[in-house]
Amino acid sequence: MGDPALSRRGFLAVSAAAGLGMTALSGCGGDSDEGSSGTTTVEWWNISTTQPTKDVWASLAKEFEARNPKVKIKIVQLENDAYKSKMTALTASGKLPDIFHTWGGGVLRQQVDAGLVEDLSDRTKDWAEGLLPVAKEPYLIDDKVYGIPFDIGMVGFWYNKALFEKAGIDAPPTTWTAFLDAVRTLKSEGVTPLAVAGKEKWPEMYYWAYLAMRTAGADAVQQAADDKDFTGPGFVQAGQHLKELVDLQPFQKGFLGAAYSSPTGQAATVGNGKAAMELMGQWAPVVQADAGKGLGDDLGFFPFPAVEGGKGAITEVFGGGGGHALRRGAPQAAVDFLEFFASAATDRELVKKTGVLPVVPAAESALTDPNLSAVQKQLKAATGFQLYLDQAYAPAVGQEVNDSVSALIAGSKSAEQVTESITKVAKEEQ
Known part of the structure; x- marks a missing residue:
């Protein structure tokens, strides 16, 4: 949940400490568009390393691939602190993954100001307007959409x-x-x-x-x-x-x-x-x-x-939630995956199996856990909200x-x- 900004000059030291080589991973910075096979590989970085979320997300990626046979989702899952360190290094290098986890706020703004994040305002307008407004707020920067939520909640x-x-x-x-x-x-x-x-x-x-x-x-x-x-x-x-x-x-x-x-x-x-x-x-x-x-x-x-x-x-x-952002110039397949991940059907599965709170109103019926219902009740009655x-x-x-x-x-x-x-x-x- 936040690491210091790094200069480009500091990238080598941090990348070595974080276990990164000089070359970004395959999906970073534009290496994921169609290759000789005609298949688009989309690299998806997230922090869902615990069960059952890890397996549920992998299953959803396979479902998307089955629906889109010319797309391959390459999953990179890192524990919270390791993820933040590597993302800080990649931000300094000027290369981000096709799809990456974001909490929004100041860290996302820094990436946006560096010209590294795709403006999703137009590319997601047809379906993102149906998401809960409070869930979208952390990813709105200067009235533009730079991330799509999959969870919202509070501490x-x-x-x-x-x-x-x-x-x-x-x-x-x-x-x-x-x-x-x-x-x-x-x-x-x-x-x-x-x-x-x-x-x-x-x-x-x-x-x-x-x-x-x-x-x-x-x-x-x-x-x-x-x-x-x-x-x-x-x-x-x-x-x-x-x-x-x-x-x-x-x-x-x-x-x-x-x-x-x-x-x-x-x-x-x-x-x-x-x-x-x-x-x-x-x-x-x-x-x-x-x-x-x-x-x-x-x-x-x-x-x-x-x-x-x-x-x-x-x-x-x-509190806050979790969302996904795209690197600038990400392929259309990455946008399609965000739409799939933000659908009512997917959100219901996430609510039922992974304990997230719904970001799609149609998925609220899947919320049966009394404690999560209590969290949602607190959120709905909130008179103020502060992001991490x-x-x-x-x-x-x-x-x-x-x-x-x-x-x-x-x-x-x-x-x-x-x-x-x-x-x-x-x-x-x-």
């Missing part, structure tokens, strides 16, 4: 009902004070309150982002980026509130080195019943079940609590948010230093 707390009951917690907390009390109560009962992937940093960022929204307000979070100034009292208070939580030592043992979706990572810790909560997006149940056992009926969801005295409301949500900070902001700023918040949680930065560091990078980006 919130996923919790173990059985562990809450064991600790005598009758209902999910709705205020920050009550949340801290719940953490103390869980600890007193020998239950690890929270799991987090400290190694990957972006899951830690979620806490500070939500606390900034609750203290300063959702509008202030975006305004700070526009003003390149994060030193306001609401942002300092966000860090202070996060420090209150950290001081309770709420996270699992070894959290600073924990990954998100590994067998010993954040999702597995919750999915195996070894921690009571995680702050994560709408995909959490699927990853919990893939990395661990999953909680079944014991899994519940609640929105990030309100902060007493803050300017934000509990109905202001933080490491995607909403310029790449370097987003990465600094991740790094500084991680440093605060590790104990090496104060709340004030977090805001100062982010502001410093934001001003350097001018």
Whole structure:
């Protein structure tokens, strides 16, 4: 969810670190048009490395190929952080895959400003207008369409009902004070309150982002980026509130080195019943079940609590979805695949089998999971929406948010230093 921008000169160092050679992969930068066989190979980069999504997406690619015998979909699937590193390197090189995963926001804008992304406004107009407006927003830049969504959702707390009951917690907390009390109560009962992937940093960022929204307000979070100034009292208070939580030592043992979706990572810790909560997006149940056992009926969801005295409301949500963009000059087959992937039939299959929320209104009937229905209900009632900070902001700023918040949680930065560091990078980006 966001890496620093790189100059062309920095490409060699990053590509070596990311495992890339000097030559981009086959689908990048225009090598995927018709060859001697008359077949168009379209390279599709995504981050769906967990089950069942990995197999479902592969099956959909084969279905598209069966319908279009002169098209071959070459799938490249990378874990979140590896994907971001390689995409940063490819952006610096000036070559992107035919179809690639995007969260929209500032990272996509950087790629668009570099002239690397296809304007889809006209090429998708006949069918993209039927997608949910809120799902399309992250991919609209200067009123032009640069991405097509396949998911939309929000970050919130996923919790173990059985562990809450064991600790005598009758209902999910709705205020920050009550949340801290719940953490103390869980600890007193020998239950690890929270799991987090400290190694990957972006899951830690979620806490500070939500606390900034609750203290300063959702509008202030975006305004700070526009003003390149994060030193306001609401942002300092966000860090202070996060420090209150950290001081309770709420996270699992070894959290600073924990990954998100590994067998010993954040999702597995919750999915195996070894921690009571995680702050994560709408995909959490699927990853919990893939990395661990999953909680079944014991899994519940609640929105990030309100902060007493803050300017934000509990109905202001933080999150985003997933989408696909095309490299500039991508073949028509890539556009056809996006249309296939955004169809009502495909969306129903994605909702049923992979736990995404529908982006096509006709697919809402496929949503039967009560927790995902709860997420959708929260989204529909939202009075404000903020995209992931490491995607909403310029790449370097987003990465600094991740790094500084991680440093605060590790104990090496104060709340004030977090805001100062982010502001410093934001001003350097001018």
